[in-house]
Amino acid sequence: MSDPLFSVRDVVAGYGRAAPVLRGLSVDVAAGSIVCLVGPNGAGKSTVLKVASGLLPPRSGSLVLSGEDVTRLGPQRLLARGVAHVLQGHSVFPEMTVEENVRLGAYTVRDSSLVASRCARVREIFPVVGERWRSPAGLLSGGQQKQVEFARALMLEPAVILLDEPSMGLDPKTTAVVFEQIGRMRSLGLAVLLVEQNARRALELADVGCVLDLGRVHISGPARSLLADPKLAALYLGGTPHPS
Numbered sequence: 752m753s754d755p756l757f758s759v760r761d762v763v764a765g766y767g768r769a770a771p772v773l774r775g776l777s778v779d780v781a782a783g784s785i786v787c788l789v790g791p792n793g794a795g796k797s798t799v800l801k802v803a804s805g806l807l808p809p810r811s812g813s814l815v816l817s818g819e820d821v822t823r824l825g826p827q828r829l830l831a832r833g834v835a836h837v838l839q840g841h842s843v844f845p846e847m848t849v850e851e852n853v854r855l856g857a858y859t860v861r862d863s864s865l866v867a868s869r870c871a872r873v874r875e876i877f878p879v880v881g882e883r884w885r886s887p888a889g890l891l892s893g894g895q896q897k898q899v900e901f902a903r904a905l906m907l908e909p910a911v912i913l914l915d916e917p918s919m920g921l922d923p924k925t926t927a928v929v930f931e932q933i934g935r936m937r938s939l940g941l942a943v944l945l946v947e948q949n950a951r952r953a954l955e956l957a958d959v960g961c962v963l964d965l966g967r968v969h970i971s972g973p974a975r976s977l978l979a980d981p982k983l984a985a986l987y988l989g990g991t992p993h994p995s
């Protein structure tokens with residue numbers, strides 16, 4: 752992989768006084784690439800994203816962004832420095848319009864012409880967001896709402912985007928559209944760290960796959976190699992590899 756833009760290094764993290772969920776976990780993400788975390792339920796995939804966005808301070812280990820230690824910045828400053836987190840489930844405000852939801856992503860930006868140009872940009876990246884701009888967000892389908900969340904996350908022009916189960920609750924056709932948009936974010940140069948239950952499809956999209964086990968990255972490598980590994984397929988991907 753080319754030099755990582757963002758790294759989670761040797762992180763030990765957990766909740767309250769309980770035993771740590773992550774026990775020395777490391778993962779690197781390069782600009783313009785997608786790294787996918789897979790693993791059984793409860794393995795700690797969402798916890799990695801919470802640490803990466805600053806929501807959960809690690810007990811030890813570090814976060815490095817563009818060569819700089821950003822471990823103790825906390826979620827607001829990490830966001831301002833370019834690390835955006837799209838949480839699991841739906842987070843649009845249903846009574847507000849799509850435009851209002853998207854603009855919330857830039858509430859810290861005071862320059863209204865800059866906000867306007869970013870709105871124009873995300874409407875172009877996510878055409879459905881542009882088409883439904885004045886509709887109450889609650890009227891949109893699940894896949895369309897997910898794209899509103901992506902658009903909102905891009906309003907601060909992040910360098911890194913953390914995506915937690917973006918296909919949750921979506922049918923296969925809608926999932927394909929959402930995955931296409933994740934590919935679009937990669938082509939815009941973002942470093943994408945993706946957690947997906949739909950591990951096989953996510954690995955088909957990703958450049959690198961990491962299998963989590965016992966709070967560490969158990970296996971990592973080119974996503975295609977993981978997909979082709981029959982043992983991994985049986986353990987984590989629900990069956991034997993598809994013939995190519």
Ligand SMILES: Nc1ncnc2c1ncn2[C@@H]1O[C@H](COP(=O)(O)OP(=O)(O)OP(=O)(O)O)[C@@H](O)[C@H]1O
Pocket residue numbers: 766772790791792793794795796797798799948
């Ligand atoms: N807020 C919390 N407080 C206490 N324990 C938590 C909290 N969030 C997660 N955990 C625990 O941390 C462990 C890892 O959870 P996490 O959500 O990171 O796993 P995951 O791999 O994303 O799983 P899933 O695929 O089920 O979402 C689990 O045992 C879970 O119960």
